[in-house]
Amino acid sequence: xxxxxxxxxxxxxxxxxxxxxxxxxxxxxxxxxxxxxxxxxxxxxxxxxxxxxxxxxxxxxxxxxxxxxxxxxxxxxxxxxxxxxxxxxxxxxxxxxxxxxxxxxxxxxxxxxxxxxxxxxxxxxxxxxxxxxxxxxxxxxxxxxxxxxxxxxxxxxxxxxxxxxxxxxxxxxxxxxxxxxxxxxxxxxxxxxxxxxxxxxxxxxxxxxxxxxxxxxxxxxxxxxx
Numbered sequence: 001x002x003x004x005x006x007x008x009x010x011x012x013x014x015x016x017x018x019x020x021x022x023x024x025x026x027x028x029x030x031x032x033x034x035x036x037x038x039x040x041x042x043x044x045x046x047x048x049x050x051x052x053x054x055x056x057x058x059x060x061x062x063x064x065x066x067x068x069x070x071x072x073x074x075x076x077x078x079x080x081x082x083x084x085x086x087x088x089x090x091x092x093x094x095x096x097x098x099x100x101x102x103x104x105x106x107x108x109x110x111x112x113x114x115x116x117x118x119x120x121x122x123x124x125x126x127x128x129x130x131x132x133x134x135x136x137x138x139x140x141x142x143x144x145x146x147x148x149x150x151x152x153x154x155x156x157x158x159x160x161x162x163x164x165x166x167x168x169x170x171x172x173x174x175x176x177x178x179x180x181x182x183x184x185x186x187x188x189x190x191x192x193x194x195x196x197x198x199x200x201x202x203x204x205x206x207x208x209x210x211x212x213x214x215x216x217x218x219x220x221x222x223x224x225x226x
Contacts, residue, residue: 006101007062008152010178011094012054012115012212019090026087027058028220035060036222038076040067045221047113050186052214054093057115059180065100065155095212097178099152103133105141106148110182113216114189116197118177119208120153128206129153129177135205139196140181145188150180177207186215 015023027046036044042061049055062068080088095117120128129151136149154176179197183189195201199210 005065006104007065007068008097008099008101008150008178008180009060009062009068010097010099010115010152010180011056011058012117012214013056013094014054014092015056015087016090016092019087023056023087023090026083030081030083032058032220032222034076036224038067038224039072040064040070041224043109043221043223045109046219047216048219050112050215050217052216054095054212054214057113057214057216059113065098068098097152097154097176099154099176099178101150102129102153102177103136103151104149105137106146106182108147108182109218109221110147110184111218112183112186112189113218114179114181114183114193114197115212115214115216116179116181116193116202116210117212118179118202118210120175120177124206125153125175125177128208131206132177132179132202135196135202136179140192143188143192145184146181146192147184148180148182150178152178152180154178176211186217189215 032044032046035041040063042063044060045058047057049057067073097117133151136151140146140149181189181192181197193213202210
């Protein structure tokens with residue numbers, strides 16, 4: 001595991017309807033700011049689905065994968081607030097991915113995002129990730145309205161996660177790749193989803209089964225402290 005590569009923590013989840021208002025207030029009023037303030041976190045952002053599932057998506061870019069195993073992050077996980085514990089108990093259908101960025105093109109934060117989560121065949125993860133990265137660079141990067149594309153490869157759970165409580169944990173997603181494509185609007189993302197990033201094309205490139213595909217609008221983002 002190359003812990004010097006940029007890191008990504010990604011969470012897809014639904015929430016119990018009765019707890020949804022509390023969930024949104026917690027994310028906007030406490031959780032994003034707490035995570036963005038941790039040393040090594042470049043940003044903390046959350047999204048609302050557009051006719052997709054799960055309903056909510058959150059992403060945290062880090063300077064290095066090792067940031068997600070650093071003492072500062074471990075301390076935050078081990079000292080969840082009462083509000084955090086209450087809200088996380090109402091997560092439903094969650095998937096949590098700790099990943100290393102294998103490819104990144106573009107800069108900034110788009111107003112909309114396409115997320116694609118794909119299985120990686122055992123023993124061929126590096127080969128498949130390289131092929132997916134080349135496919136992104138050759139067929140998605142530079143299209144009008146596309147501002148940033150990332151390929152993130154999930155790693156085996158560990159790092160700081162051992163400090164996290166069972167209630168706070170989502171189902172982990174190692175041996176998985178996530179393609180995150182950010183755009184100025186939904187329309188450019190819909191074009192690439194129906195073209196170079198459609199399921200059959202990704203299978204042809206060598207990826208495993210498509211586990212999740214969704215369009216999301218940016219709800220709120222905080223840039224990490226310098």
